[in-house]
Amino acid sequence: MRTYIALLYSIVLTPQRRVVMADLKAMAEGLGFTNTRTLAASGNLVFDAPEMPIRELENQLEAAFPDAFGRHVDIIVRDAAGWPAFAAGNPFPQESAETADQVAVRVMRQPVPATALDALESYAAADEKIALVNGDIWIVFSRERPNSRLLGAVGHKRLGIGTSRNWNTVRKLADMVEL
Incomplete structure (x- = not known):
């Protein structure tokens, strides 16, 4: 298992509806991801998943998103192991x-x-x-x-x-x- 960070492009779906982080976690858990957690209410998800190509994770998340939230949102995934160096x-x-x-x-x-x-x-x-x-x-x-x-x-x-x-x-x- 590896830890990944998923960044949603926009969490405002319509003027009346935002992505609720508990629902985002549930969507990720439905994909089999574990140790899911979010940062604030701004479309940042940290999760554990089997090691696989980043683009495959993005595809899985983006494919599940419309069923959970009603429309497509671009999602960028990064390997969490590299995030501290990214920040540095x-x-x-x-x-x-x-x-x-x-x-x-x-x-x-x-x-x-x-x-x-x-x-x-x-x-x-x-x-x-x-x-x-x-x-x-x-x-x-x-x-x-x-x-x-x-x-x-x-x-x-x-x-x-x-x-x-x-x-x-x-x-x-x-x-x-x-x-």
Whole structure:
């Protein structure tokens, strides 16, 4: 058995319905996953499953999701053993310590090529920062601009399937899976 982290793209299904974490756990347990637990009410699931390719786990979760919740949601899975190193690779430690809620990472299903970084930087405001680490996009968002142009620039249509998590969530997931 291995421990995995599943990150849902969006837990808002309709304006009236959100994914309830107890229901998400039940769905995962219905797939035979064990030791299921969630972090907050924001679509983060940690579970144990037999060792298998990540894409197979994503397929299983995504196939079960419409039956449980009524529509498709993209789900990114990572091996939990690598999550602490992922968190330690945060290229913005000072900003994370000062304003953790303004630092986020777009966790990608397929790595974003380095060539995309130049195009993304053109969307960043003067007080924003962006970095590419192992194919995932780390961003320090502006405190002055609540509607960053980077949000649209890192979306599915441009870069492929991914989901964003703020530094607090990344750090708490690392705490959950560290032995």
